[in-house]
Amino acid sequence: MTGHGLRYVYAVCRPFGAALQTQLTGVAGDPPRLLAHRDLIAVVSHVPEADFSEEALRAHLEDLDWLAGTARAHQQVIDALTAVTTPLPLRLATVFRDDSGVRVMMEEREAAFLRTLDRLDGRVEWGVKVYVEAEPERAAGPAEPAPKPASGRDYLRQRRRQTRADEDLWSRAEEFATRLHGTLSARADDARLHAPQNPSLSGAAGRNVLNAAYLVRRDVSEEFVEMVDRTKNDTPGIRVELTGPWAAYSFAGGDAGGGEARGGEAVGGTGTGEGT
Incomplete structure (x- = not known):
């Protein structure tokens, strides 16, 4: 590709000696x-x-396939960086006119970038989600089908029983999630609670009661993963999912991002595409 294209910026990091994967x-x-x-x-x-001009990006934001492909390619670079250093990831589609524009951005935000990189150094992000299974009665194993109600009164009685069972499981799930978050937060350097995921958007089964991110030192990550694994079969009807290690998207604060116009150098930027 010629040097006349725009500059897409994935992340900022400190100088590192290891080579990126070929x-x-x-x-x-x-x-x-x-x-x-x-x-x-x-x-x-x-x-x-x-x-990637500002106008083209606006049009592409309506194209979910294009966005997904761009986010995958972006994440592939961030993952490769995370394997060899501690990157500070920038927003998806952070673009500048040329190398000079990128250097101006680094110059202006150098102190903030260095502070954040010091805080994140040697650490990765782990994501933990807790779900209540959509049909809790199945979580305990196959059961006899409920008898067909003989009357309206029987039907209402069955509904009340099911509602009580659902409420009981929901209450236990919230207690479990609160306890787990406390345990994991004590082992992590920092933690963030994200809004529960909407199942119709995430495609995950069940209701999400905990959606958290934890900033964990690499040298204790194995212990952190084991702590999560030990809880996975604790409570029937409750599912625990662990993802990572990721670059520390949730802990980059206001330092991650870019694409704001600075002297006409920056072209555009969208929100971060990762996932926790």
Whole structure:
């Protein structure tokens, strides 16, 4: 790709010695490269203006397939960086006109970037979700089908029994999630509670009662994972899911992001695409 494309910025990090994996490609198929400025490195690649100008990005935001492909390529680079250093990921589709624009951004935000990188150094993010299974009566194993109600009164009695069972499970799930969050928070350096996921959007089965992120030192991550694993079969009808290790998206604060116009250099930016 020629040097006339825009500069797509994935992350900012401190200089590191390890090589990124060979054959790594980023957004629009271009391999990422390192752009140094003082004590910081920006990880960038070239992207075509036809797709990443402000106007083009606005149109692409309506195209879920394009967004998903871009987010996958973006995350692939962040994952490769996380394997060798501690990156501070920027928002999906953070784009600048040229290398100079990227350096100006790093210069202006150098102190904040360095503070955040110091806080995140040697740490990764783990995501933990707790779900109440959609049909709790199945969680305990196959059961006899409920007898057909003989009357309206029987029907109401069955409904009340089921409602009480659902409420009991929901209450136990909330207690379980609160206890688990306290235990994991004590082992992590920091924690964030995110809003529960909407099952119709996430596609996950059951109701999400805990959606949390934990900032954990790499050297205690194995112990953290074991703590989560030990809880997975504690309570019938409740499911625990662990994801990670990720770059510390949830703990980057206001330092992650970009794309605001600075002297006309920045082109655009959307929200972060990860997931916890």
